[in-house]
Amino acid sequence: MKNLLALKPYFFRYKQMYLEGFFFIILTNIFGVIGPKFIGNAIDAMSRSFQLREIIFNVGLYVLFAALSGFFLFLVRQRVIVASRHIEFDLKNDYYNHLQKLPRRFYDHTGTGELISRGTNDLNAVREFLGPGVMYSFTTFFRLVFAIIAMVSLSPALTLFALLPAPVLSYSVYKIGRSMQKQSKSIQESYAGITNLVQENLSGIKIVKSYTREAAEIRRFETVNRQYYRKNLVLGKLQALFFAFLTTLSALSLIPVIWIGGINVMNGTMTVGDITQFIVYVSMLSWPIISIGWVTSIIQKAAASQARLTEILDAPTTISDENPLPDPAPRQTNFSGALSLHEISFHYPNQPDNEVLNNISLDILPGSKVAFVGATGSGKTTLVNLLPRLYDPTKGRVLLDGIDIRTLSLETLREEIGFVPQANFLFSDTIAHNIDYGNRNPEPEQIIEASRIAMLYDDVQDFPDKFDTMLGEKGINLSGGQKQRACIARALARKPEVLILDDALSAVDTATEARIFEAMLRSLPETTIILISHRISTVKNCDRIFVLDKGTIAESGTHEELITQESLYAELYNHQLLEDEILSLS
Known part of the structure; x- marks a missing residue:
């Protein structure tokens, strides 16, 4: 239950609607409890001299109070259920906004399907608590209070016998409720696993089909789906046991009422109308008693779901404008693109003994074109990821024009940087919108110019709708080279001061790569270009x-200088020359 306390700010935000709903809950239950009194009066009227007018009058009043109870129940739903939908809307926005602020390292160990599951299935379980759960909890409470008051006014002794099952009921709710919460949490985790598996499988459907793994993936899905199915069956059995037990208790409570009530009628201490009225009140308690099980199930499920949502919402936004260095930099609009790294070290979370980068210091002059090369795993990609603050170094500082980038707002910093990562990604949108994705005020001329530099323009002209061509998921209707060039065009369209290309030309041939790089040099003479590539050419x-090499700068210099050193770079260069000769002979 303590997990649900995290929802207090949302309750207070819509407290007016909830307060009105609680008021209407009281009214609907007051009118609902008053009505049976007129049924008793009508029956007592039948036992005397038959007065049709009196009977019609009492039945009419019963119908009136029943209608008033129904009307205020309608208003209850208009307040409480509608308020829950407002909170659901706010929760979804807050959840999605928080996902946007979480750092890159968070997504390194959290699956997409897991996040989708928590933002849909878990959030819906919380919404059910905020709406039906809250509404029926208070309706049950007030129905029990008012019905018991009416029963005590008729016969305190008979009320005591009718409530004998209450202690057993309380203990059952506690014990079975705890079991249902544990099972609900396990079910939500299984559902997240299914979502993650399906998302991953559909994203990699080309690989699945290429390796004819359809049957294996079907079996894999069936295994996790069967686990989810079995866990739901266990929860269903718990709920069935709970509802059956509550219904049985409700029915058993009528036995002493009818037995002792009948004796009271024969003794003349109660009328037939009184005992009829009393039985109606006991019957009215049946639904609240049964709904306790349903409400308990909703609350336990919501508590488990809210705990899973809180794990995400409480995840720290370690890289954001909300936690800069103590002295933020003055707002600056003109940067030259000069970069400096001072004694940079970095290790990934939970791997403090594995330094990916170790005490790196270097300077990159504004407008210069620099490259990072090295064996796989040497730290090239990690290094360039520090520049736009996708990660923060564990030690040292990164400066842009002499300013520590942690003192700049993320918006200011990243507007100066065009970044093309190794894994290219395109949205299911037009080619034009994919290219101008990072621009606030995109112009058609910028899109065309960027596509020309990236050598994409001629390819786009071959499509029927040209730049208005809709792309499939992740740009499925483009070749690998076209995807890379579209991603390069996206970065170029921003006209950044610093352009980072992380092995961004690996899917194009050497000749096209050379033409693109030459076009960049010609079109972006003042832009600082940082290039990661395995091709010496x-x-x-x-x-x-x-x-x-192993997280440190082993060598640096121009191509000619490094060749003469006959070290790592020269070895890599000679190896690629040999490969080219072998390919030319084949």
């Missing part, structure tokens, strides 16, 4: 080349 024209 791509990086040899850079102003400076840094060779990384």
Whole structure:
């Protein structure tokens, strides 16, 4: 239950609607409890001299109070259920907004399907608590209170016998409720696993089909789906046991009422109308007693779901404008693109003994073209990820024009940087919108210019709708090279001061790669370009080349300088020359 306390701010936000709903709950139950009194009066009227007018009058009043009870129940739903939908809307926005603020490292160990499951299935369970759960909890409470008051006014002794099952009921709610909460949490986790599996499988459907793994994936899905199915069956059995037990208790409570009430009627201490009225009140308690099980199930499920949502909502936004350095930098609009790294070290979370980068210091002049090369795992990608603050270094500082980038707002910093990561991604939108994705005020000329530099323009002209061509999921209707060039065009369209290309030309041939790089040099003379590539032919024209080895700068210099050193770079260069000769002979 303590997990649900996290919802207090949302309750207070819509407290007016909930207060009105509680008021209407009281009214609907007051009118609902008053009505049976007139049924008793009508029956007592039948036992005397038959007065049709009196009977019609009492029945009419019963119908009137029943109608008033129904009307205020309608108003209850208009307040409480509608308020729950408002909170659901706010929760979804807050959840999604928080996901946007979470750092890159959070997504390194959290599956997409898991996040989708929590934002849909878990959030819906919380919404059920905020609406039906709250409404029926208070309706049950007030129905019990008012009905018991009416029963005591008729016969305190008979009321005591009718409530004998209450202690057993309370204990059952406690014990079975705890079991249902544990099972609900396990079910939500299984559902998240299914969502994650389906999302991953559909994203990689080309690989599945290429390796004819359809049957294996079907079996894999069936295994996790069967686990989810079995857990739901266990919860269903618990709920069935709970409802059956509550219904049985409700029915058993009528036995002493009818027995002792009948004796009271024969003794003349109660009328037939009184005992009829009393039985109606006991019957009115049946639904509240049974609904206790249903409400308990909703609350336990919501508590488990809210705990899973809280795990995400409480995840720290370690890289955001909400936690800058103590002295933020003055707002600056003109940057030259000069970068400096001072004694940078970095390790990933939970791996403090594995330094990916170790005490790196280097300077990149504004407008220069530099490259990072090295073996796989040497730290190249990690290094460039520090520049737009996708990660923060565990030690050291990164400066842009002499300003610590942690003192800049993320918006200011990232507007100066165009970043093309290794894994290219395109949205299910038009080619034009994919290219101008990072621009606030995109112009058609910018899109065309960027596509020309990226050598994409001629390819786009071959499509029927040209730049208005809709792309499939992740740009499925483009080739690998076209996807990469579209991603490069997206970065170029921003006209950044710093352009980072992380192995962004690996899917194009060497000749096209050279043409793109030459176009960049010609079109972006003042832009600082940082290039990661495994091809020496791509990086040899850079102003400076840094060779990384096991997280450190092993060598640096121009292409000619590094060749003469006959070290790591020269070894890599000679190896690629040999490969080219072998390919030319084949």
